[in-house]
Amino acid sequence: MKQLSPKNYLSETARSIKPSGIRRFFDLANEMEGVISLGVGEPDFVTSWNICEAAYASMESGYTSYSANAGLLELRQEISAYLQQQFQLEYDAEKEIIVTTGASQAIDLAFRALVDPGDEVLIAEPGFVAYAPIVQLAGGIPVPVPTTADNHFKLTAEQLDSYVNEKTKLVLLCFPNNPTGATLKREELDKLAAVIRRHDLLVLSDEIYAELSYDQSHCSIAALPEMAERTVVISGFSKAFAMTGWRLGYLAGPASLLQAMLKIHQYTMMCAPTIAQHGALEALRNGREDVDKMVASYRRRRNYFVKASNRIGLPCHMPGGAFYAFPSIRDTGLTSEQFAEQLLQEERVAVVPGSVFGAGGEGHVRCSYAASMEALQTAIERIGRFVEKRL
Amino acid sequence: MNEKELEILEILEGNARTPLETIADMIDLEKQEVETIIKSLEERDIILNYQAVINWDHVPSNDGVTAMIDVKVAPKREIGFDGVAERIYRFPEVKAVYLMSGAYDLSVQIEGKTMKEVAFFVSKKLSTLDSVLSTTTHFLLKKYKHDGVIFEPEQKDKRAVVSP
Numbered sequence: 001m002k003q004l005s006p007k008n009y010l011s012e013t014a015r016s017i018k019p020s021g022i023r024r025f026f027d028l029a030n031e032m033e034g035v036i037s038l039g040v041g042e043p044d045f046v047t048s049w050n051i052c053e054a055a056y057a058s059m060e061s062g063y064t065s066y067s068a069n070a071g072l073l074e075l076r077q078e079i080s081a082y083l084q085q086q087f088q089l090e091y092d093a094e095k096e097i098i099v100t101t102g103a104s105q106a107i108d109l110a111f112r113a114l115v116d117p118g119d120e121v122l123i124a125e126p127g128f129v130a131y132a133p134i135v136q137l138a139g140g141i142p143v144p145v146p147t148t149a150d151n152h153f154k155l156t157a158e159q160l161d162s163y164v165n166e167k168t169k170l171v172l173l174c175f176p177n178n179p180t181g182a183t184l185k186r187e188e189l190d191k192l193a194a195v196i197r198r199h200d201l202l203v204l205s206d207e208i209y210a211e212l213s214y215d216q217s218h219c220s221i222a223a224l225p226e227m228a229e230r231t232v233v234i235s236g237f238s239k240a241f242a243m244t245g246w247r248l249g250y251l252a253g254p255a256s257l258l259q260a261m262l263k264i265h266q267y268t269m270m271c272a273p274t275i276a277q278h279g280a281l282e283a284l285r286n287g288r289e290d291v292d293k294m295v296a297s298y299r300r301r302r303n304y305f306v307k308a309s310n311r312i313g314l315p316c317h318m319p320g321g322a323f324y325a326f327p328s329i330r331d332t333g334l335t336s337e338q339f340a341e342q343l344l345q346e347e348r349v350a351v352v353p354g355s356v357f358g359a360g361g362e363g364h365v366r367c368s369y370a371a372s373m374e375a376l377q378t379a380i381e382r383i384g385r386f387v388e389k390r391l
Numbered sequence: 392m393n394e395k396e397l398e399i400l401e402i403l404e405g406n407a408r409t410p411l412e413t414i415a416d417m418i419d420l421e422k423q424e425v426e427t428i429i430k431s432l433e434e435r436d437i438i439l440n441y442q443a444v445i446n447w448d449h450v451p452s453n454d455g456v457t458a459m460i461d462v463k464v465a466p467k468r469e470i471g472f473d474g475v476a477e478r479i480y481r482f483p484e485v486k487a488v489y490l491m492s493g494a495y496d497l498s499v500q501i502e503g504k505t506m507k508e509v510a511f512f513v514s515k516k517l518s519t520l521d522s523v524l525s526t527t528t529h530f531l532l533k534k535y536k537h538d539g540v541i542f543e544p545e546q547k548d549k550r551a552v553v554s555p
Binding site for chain 2: 020022025026029030035037039040041042044046128129130178296300301303304307308350352373377
């Protein structure tokens with residue numbers, strides 16, 4: 001087919017968005033045989049059978065039509081009860097919860113509803129690759145706030161404060177963090193919350209990894225005094241319930257903000273997939289035991305991988321959550337991209353260069369330990385051999 | 392039984408060949424401590440044995456058969472079910488014996504080279520025991536899952552190699 005010139009036909013916004021750095025790497029790794037992948041941002045478990053079975057049953061019973069725009073009320077009620085029980089968050093199922101097509105759509109809805117052209121959004125980085133482009137699509141200006149390895153990639157109140165100006169509208173937090181695994185304790189969140197209240201900012205808190213907290217239970221910033229009214233919580237079923245392919249997430253926040261998001265949602269998505277919503281219902285009702293088992297399994301693999309990584313010469317802090325280790329590769333003298341590319345070519349282990357996760361990611365690589373113990377052990381052997389040649 | 396002991400049992404149940412160093416890393420203990428705990432679990436008869444799960448159907452020379460036999464028993468005053476069970480499980484052909492609730496009393500698993508061999512064992516050894524009232528023999532045709540291990544799983548990781 002003849003190709004039209006992108007310059008003449010594509011929108012300026014579309015052209016201004018950078019392609020994901022992960023994409024190129026994916027193409028490279030995908031063509032190779034015998035690759036051990038630590039590059040995957042999703043659980044290595046398949047969805048629990050009872051959840052799959054509930055989805056089949058819903059199809060058999062004919063639940064194949066649209067649901068309410070905000071999602072099945074029954075599901076919102078379960079989400080409300082779940083957020084209350086796990087994180088002491090209070091949300092009205094009728095007006096303060098929207099079920100979305102993955103947490104990714106939730107992020108999109110929130111930015112679209114909250115950001116005006118020229119508004120600045122502070123994003124703790126390294127962070128998930130989609131935040132900045134979605135802010136740009138909404139016309140906003142993403143402002144990276146780099147966290148550092150010395151501080152175990154925690155965002156501090158001083159750092160945050162120094163980036164606020166009169167254009168700042170919103171702060172995006174993602175803890176437990178992808179790619180660093182960093183978590184924030186209640187005391188640390190308290191200090192951030194004080195800065196946020198002082199400057200009258202909003203918070204978008206992406207808590208998709210909340211269940212995968214290994215050393216203490218997750219604290220949501222929305223649970224802190226006077227924060228619920230200025231916070232929109234984003235979460236979903238992908239990570240905790242191993243349901244990435246189901247594309248099911250949700251927003252929880254004050255009705256005044258959520259109702260605007262619902263308006264956008266009903267025009268752009270109608271509703272999240274109904275069959276997946278029935279699976280999610282089962283996940284919340286009968287999934288606790290499996291979540292606990294998966295968390296215990298990730299914790300052991302984290303302990304193993306991080307200790308082994310330190311032993312083979314890649315210094316790594318013990319991440320408190322998610323399923324990523326983010327070791328420093330500085331001692332090898334390589335950039336993170338060189339490291340990842342050479343490691344893939346020489347030893348057939350795929351990791352993701354830290355640089356793709358934005359400011360502060362360079363000098364590190366993201367290793368997902370959501371892989372079998374056998375795969376992790378072999379990967380450590382191979383990475384060890386690779387690093388030894390370069391130290 | 393403490394948390395660490397339970398964790399070690401779970402790890403070993405999944406893979407009995409996990410190296411001690413690895414177990415130590417996984418549960419945040421020293422190798423020495425793991426060794427001590429495992430020793431104690433063995434001494435307390437909590438860990439009895441370390442076995443491999445083998446799919447014999449994939450072993451070319453293997454042509455043995457397995458049968459599950461429902462056995463109804465009249466327990467004797469002196470020895471009860473345990474005594475009858477012992478007289479059965481002492482036979483080397485018998486791989487497993489369970490006391491059951493319901494329609495029969497003992498479930499006996501037998502392995503033999505041929506169906507005939509198993510049938511002979513049942514008629515000559517099992518049925519002739521004093522306390523055995525009746526037997527029903529079921530031959531096992533295919534193993535789908537055993538001890539939590541699916542026998543012909545799709546091994547392939549279906550995830551993309553790299554994703555955000």
